[in-house]
Amino acid sequence: MIRTPLRPLARILSARSRGENPDVIERENIRIRHEAMRDSARARAEGRLLMLGAAFLVAFAAVGFEMGVLASTDPVEPAAATGGASIVAQRADIIDREGRILATNLVTHSLYAQPQMMVDPEGSAGKLAAIFPDLNAERLKKDFTGTRKFIWLKKKISPEQMQLVHEIGDPGLLFGPREMRLYPNGAIAAHILGGASFGREGVSSAEVVGTAGVEKTFDGWLRDPANGGAPLQLSLDLTIQSTVEDVLYGGMKLMNAKGAAAVLMDAWSGEIVAMASLPDFDPNTRPAALTKGDPSDSPLFNRAVQGVYELGSTFKIFAIGQALDLGLVSPDTMVDTKGPMVWGKFRIRDFHNYGPQLSVTDVIVKSSNIGTAHVAQMIGGTRQQDFLGRLGLFDATPVELVEAPGAKPLRPAKWPEITTMTVSYGHGVAASPLHLAAAYATMVNGGTRVAPTLLRRPNAAPGQRVIGEQTSAIIRGMLRQVVQHGTATFGDVPGYEVGGKTGTADKPKPNGGGYFKDKVVATFAAAFPMSDPKYILVVSLDEPVETSGTEPRRTAGWTAVPVGAEIIRRAAPLLGLRPQLEPVAQAEVIRVRN
Amino acid sequence: MRSLILVLSAFAVVGLGFWAYRENYRTQGELAEVRRLQAEIGEMREALSVLNAEWAYLNRPDRLRELADINFERLGLLPFGPRQFGTVASVSYPAVALPPITEPVDTIALNGAPSGTNP
Numbered sequence: 001m002i003r004t005p006l007r008p009l010a011r012i013l014s015a016r017s018r019g020e021n022p023d024v025i026e027r028e029n030i031r032i033r034h035e036a037m038r039d040s041a042r043a044r045a046e047g048r049l050l051m052l053g054a055a056f057l058v059a060f061a062a063v064g065f066e067m068g069v070l071a072s073t074d075p076v077e078p079a080a081a082t083g084g085a086s087i088v089a090q091r092a093d094i095i096d097r098e099g100r101i102l103a104t105n106l107v108t109h110s111l112y113a114q115p116q117m118m119v120d121p122e123g124s125a126g127k128l129a130a131i132f133p134d135l136n137a138e139r140l141k142k143d144f145t146g147t148r149k150f151i152w153l154k155k156k157i158s159p160e161q162m163q164l165v166h167e168i169g170d171p172g173l174l175f176g177p178r179e180m181r182l183y184p185n186g187a188i189a190a191h192i193l194g195g196a197s198f199g200r201e202g203v204s205s206a207e208v209v210g211t212a213g214v215e216k217t218f219d220g221w222l223r224d225p226a227n228g229g230a231p232l233q234l235s236l237d238l239t240i241q242s243t244v245e246d247v248l249y250g251g252m253k254l255m256n257a258k259g260a261a262a263v264l265m266d267a268w269s270g271e272i273v274a275m276a277s278l279p280d281f282d283p284n285t286r287p288a289a290l291t292k293g294d295p296s297d298s299p300l301f302n303r304a305v306q307g308v309y310e311l312g313s314t315f316k317i318f319a320i321g322q323a324l325d326l327g328l329v330s331p332d333t334m335v336d337t338k339g340p341m342v343w344g345k346f347r348i349r350d351f352h353n354y355g356p357q358l359s360v361t362d363v364i365v366k367s368s369n370i371g372t373a374h375v376a377q378m379i380g381g382t383r384q385q386d387f388l389g390r391l392g393l394f395d396a397t398p399v400e401l402v403e404a405p406g407a408k409p410l411r412p413a414k415w416p417e418i419t420t421m422t423v424s425y426g427h428g429v430a431a432s433p434l435h436l437a438a439a440y441a442t443m444v445n446g447g448t449r450v451a452p453t454l455l456r457r458p459n460a461a462p463g464q465r466v467i468g469e470q471t472s473a474i475i476r477g478m479l480r481q482v483v484q485h486g487t488a489t490f491g492d493v494p495g496y497e498v499g500g501k502t503g504t505a506d507k508p509k510p511n512g513g514g515y516f517k518d519k520v521v522a523t524f525a526a527a528f529p530m531s532d533p534k535y536i537l538v539v540s541l542d543e544p545v546e547t548s549g550t551e552p553r554r555t556a557g558w559t560a561v562p563v564g565a566e567i568i569r570r571a572a573p574l575l576g577l578r579p580q581l582e583p584v585a586q587a588e589v590i591r592v593r594n
Numbered sequence: 595m596r597s598l599i600l601v602l603s604a605f606a607v608v609g610l611g612f613w614a615y616r617e618n619y620r621t622q623g624e625l626a627e628v629r630r631l632q633a634e635i636g637e638m639r640e641a642l643s644v645l646n647a648e649w650a651y652l653n654r655p656d657r658l659r660e661l662a663d664i665n666f667e668r669l670g671l672l673p674f675g676p677r678q679f680g681t682v683a684s685v686s687y688p689a690v691a692l693p694p695i696t697e698p699v700d701t702i703a704l705n706g707a708p709s710g711t712n713p
Contacts, residue, residue, distance in 0.1 A: 088639045101650035107640065184650035242655035243673075495676050570673055579676040 006030060089179055091208050092222045093231040094193065094215075096238045097273075097456055103193055103215070103283075105208075106182045109162055109175040111154040112203065115144045118172030128153065128173075131164045144172075155198060155206075156180050176203045181215075183283045188242050191277045191302040192234070192401065192454065195286035211286065212300070214454060216402040233456050235271035240264065243570050244274040248539070251563030252278050255544035259296070260563075261303035262540070263437040263452075264571060267533045269460035270438065270450040272399070273575070277303040294510065303540065305399065306407045308430045309521045311540075312503030312556075313487075314440075315426035316372045317475060319379065320364055321443055322387045325471040328378045331361045331478070335371040346418055348373050351555070364478045365486035367502065369425045376424030381415045384423065390466050391439040392449065393431050399452045407432055426503055433523070437538040440525045444479065444499075444533045447472045480530040491526060491561040493569045495579025500526030500537075500564070502556035507543070519543045522556035524564040528572065529580060535572075539564040 006029045012022040089105035096102055115121055121144035129137035132154060143151050156178060157165070165173055181196035194213020198206045210216040218232055244262050252260040264274040281287055281299040290298045296307065323329045334357045341348040354368050363371035376384060388394060396408045410430040412419050422428045431439075434452055441450040442463075449463035467475075479499035483491045487502045503523040506515035523540045527533040544559035545552045553559070572579075662671040 088636075088643045100653075101646060104643065104647045104650065106644065106647055182647055182651075184647060185654045186656060188655060239655060242659075246659070493676070569676065573674045573676050573678065578679045 004029060004033070006033075088229060090205075090223060091179070091181065091196070092227060092229055094222075095231045095233050096236045096241075097233065097271075098237060098239075099233075100238045101184060102189060102234065102236070102238065103181060103183050103196075106180045108156050108158070108178050108180045110152070110178045110201075110206070111157050111162075111165060112174055112176060113144065113151045113153055114149060114172050114174060115146070115151065116149060116172070118144060118170050120170060121145050121172070124168055124170045124173065127168045128165070131161060152201075155201075174203075176205075178206055179208055181208055181284075185238065185242070186284070187280045187282050188238065188245060189236055189275075190280045190283045191300075191304070192236065192275060193283050194402070195283040197286075212403065213283075213401055217400045234454050235266075235273065235456050236275070236454070237273050237574075240571050240574050241274040241276065243574060244567055245276045245278070245280070247567045247570055248276050248563065249278055251539075251566065252541065252544075255541055255546055255559045255563065257541040257544040257559070259303055259307075259542035260540065261307060261433045261538075261542075262564075262567060263304050263433050263536070263538045264567070265437045265441060265450075265452060265536045265538075267441045267445045267450070267527060267536050268462070269457045270441065270452045271457055271460075272434075272452055272454050273535070274571070275304050275434070275454075277301070277305075277307070302401070302403055303542065304433045305397065305401055306403050306432065307540070307542075308407055308410055308432050309540070310427055310430045310505040310508070311433075311436055311521070311523050311525075312426040312505030313367045313369075314436055314501050314503035314523050314525045315429070316364060316367065316424065317443060317479065317501050318388060318391065318393075318439065319372050319376045319384070319424035320360060320478070321467055321471060321475050322384065323375045323379055324360070324474055325467040326379065326383070329360050329375060331359065331474055333360050334358070335360060335363055335368075335374050337363070337368045337371045337374075339370050341370045341373060343373075343418055343421065348421065361478055361481060364501070365481050367482075367487050372424045373421035376420050377417070379420070379424075381417060381420040384420055385415060387466075388423070388429070390449065390464075391442055392451075393429065393435055393439055397432070397434050397438065397452055399434060400454045409435060426505060433538045433540045436523070436525050437536045440527060440538070441533075441536045442466050443475050444472060444527045444530075444536070476527075476530050476533065479527065483526075487555075487557045488524060488526075488561045490557065491524065491565045491568075493528070493565050493572070495581075496568055496572050496577065497529040497531055497580070498526055498565065498568055499528070499530035499533075500524055500561075502561060504554065504556045518552075518554070520554045522554065522560040524556055524560035526564055526568065528568055529577065531580075534577065535575060537564055537568060537571075539567065 006026050007022065008025070008029075011025050015022050015025060091105055093101055093105070094103040118124060122141055125140035125144050126137050128140055129135050135153065153173075154161075157175075162175060165175075178198075183190075183193060183195075192213050194215040195211045196208050196215050197211050199209040200207045210219040210222070214232070214234065215222070221227065222232060244264055248260050248262050251257075260276075260278045262274070262276045263272065265272050279299045287299065289295075289300055295301055296303070301307070320329075324331070329335070336356070337350065337354045337358045338356045339348070339350050339353060348369050350368050350370055352366075354362075354366055354371075358366065358368055358371050360371075360375070362368075363375070379387075385394075393409055394411055396405045398404070409432070412423075412428050419428050438450050438452045442448065446462075446469045447465055447467040449466050451463065476499060479501055480497065481499075482488050482501055483498050488500055491498050491500055501524075503525070505521050505523070506517070507519040507521060508515050521540060521542055522544050523538065526537045526539075528535060528537070539560045541556075541560050541563065545554055546558045547553075662669065665671075
């Protein structure tokens with residue numbers, strides 16, 4: 001660059017000769033130079049700003065682009081992560097207390113058609129109908145040649161059927177992967193497991209949702225990926241459940257009963273080891289619910305939980321137990337049993353005439369309605385209601401079945417003294433076998449409340465105290481005597497000290513207006529071994545008739561009790577209970593006078 | 595000196611580039627291997643779940659009961675009952691094998707009082 005001198009000699013000399021001030025020229029030149037410097041500096045600064053702007057633009061554009069890419073791509077697992085995916089299926093397995101599978105998943109396929117891609121729609125329709133007998137060839141032909149673009153044909157097909165469809169070779173017949181819920185044990189524990197079906201369906205996958213039982217109660221838990229595929233463990237024992245169902249089925253057929261239910265429960269923790277309701281169904285092909293008529297006629301009806309019946313004399317132990325706990329009576333107190341007992345326009349009768357008086361123990365052993373009614377009168381309605389409420393007989397059971405909250409016990413709205421008396425022997429309040437099992441557990445386990453549950457609860461804390469330990473011990477003795485020489489003598493299983501109480505209740509007519517004369521619900525509520533009760537068993541038969549004698553016998557002692565005894569005989573060894581020699585009552589010194 | 599540093603750093607850049615290129619391809623290879631292994635693990639887990647389901651299906655109590663009934667003559671299996679509990683004392687142990695007698699010693703076992711002192 002040629003630098004312009006600030007005082008060019010030629011101009012200075014000519015200015016001097018003209019008598020002007022040469023400094024003006026210098027200042028002029030300085031000004032011009034400064035302007036040039038300023039212009040170049042501004043140009044450089046502008047260039048830098050532009051560069052900076054471009055850099056920021058590129059940086060922000062990169063960030064924005066990356067965000068867009070992240071937002072629009074499908075999430076993938078980090079490939080370098082160790083361990084690999086441990087979740088195999090979208091729904092976790094259900095296992096029993098020993099880890100045996102109750103419900104699992106199988107990969108299968110669904111079949112759908114896209115008619116516009118089909119080569120020979122009419123031929124394929126005929127071949128499909130030959131593979132699947134439930135599809136109609138005419139209907140398929142109409143669908144395939146019509147305007148429809150997409151048709152679901154089958155939701156689940158077996159690998160053999162899939163091969164046969166492959167062999168048709170039509171490109172318009174397509175398969176979608178499916179996960180299928182499988183209950184490998186068939187009908188065993190059907191009412192507890194419930195069943196599952198498909199929810200929202202797409203071509204490449206379908207939701208599996210629970211429709212009843214624990215499948216529905218724990219639907220969210222079973223589908224939660226946060227559990228990492230951990231199975232749901234129930235308190236059931238598959239072997240014992242199967243044994244109980246087997247024996248109960250035999251008993252139901254033998255006693256000509258319409259239905260049957262059994263609950264086998266841990267007396268301390270409330271864990272349900274087995275719970276059966278017959279007739280049952282296969283949860284793999286769950287039948288449709290009844291749309292009209294009595295829901296209890298459907299095999300879907302869980303009698304053990306939903307079957308709310310008056311349970312008859314099994315309730316007597318609650319009145320007697322409360323009276324003992326309140327100190328109103330002792331086991332030896334004599335109670336009036338002269339019958340019939342007249343109260344207003346009501347008459348209370350006994351099955352037999354037991355004479356003018358019985359001890360409280362004998363009232364239970366012989367199952368006297370009149371005696372129990374007299375004891376209930378001593379207790380009074382308010383205290384009785386409070387006690388039954390604390391036993392859980394007025395609320396739905398907390399068991400983890402979706403059907404349970406709907407099965408609320410039936411209780412009279414008003415509670416006059418006659419209700420106090422009838423409820424004491426089991427008429428007027430209706431509850432399910434599961435309610436009864438929980439209440440009996442409370443009565444014999446030392447007096448703490450038990451909440452029935454289907455989940456493993458190994459270290460359950462004892463519940464709220466309902467009756468005293470002494471009272472519970474007396475009740476155990478009474479229930480043992482009922483089996484030894486009372487109404488449940490068929491219930492004795494050598495070595496297992498069975499104690500229990502029978503109950504035979506007439507069934508109410510469906511549209512009100514009294515009770516059937518020849519239809520009963522026979523119930524046997526038992527506990528074993530009675531010196532230290534571990535398990536509670538409740539067996540309930542619906543409309544049983546025992547016809548081996550000269551006249552039909554319907555009482556629980558002839559129907560439910562033998563079935564219950566056989567269940568205990570078969571199930572107790574499986575529960576790991578060794579038959580014990582019964583402790584003999586200690587010899588007492590009796591004062592004799594000679 | 596200056597040109598030496600320049601040449602050396604040029605070599606270093608080339609070397610690092612070569613190293614990064616190789617590492618990049620090796621990582622991609624390993625990732626592909628991991629993906630393949632994970633797919634294999636997934637398939638095996640799925641196969642295992644199918645086998646578990648089959649095991650459960652073949653061991654369902656109804657089938658076992660039927661099989662026990664069919665093979666009753668050979669196996670003689672009955673439902674487990676209370677009589678089948680035993681005690682450890684009733685188990686017969688095998689007889690203890692005694693060592694051979696090498697130096698016989700005469701012994702007389704005296705049961706009760708010696709003779710001659712009877713009253």
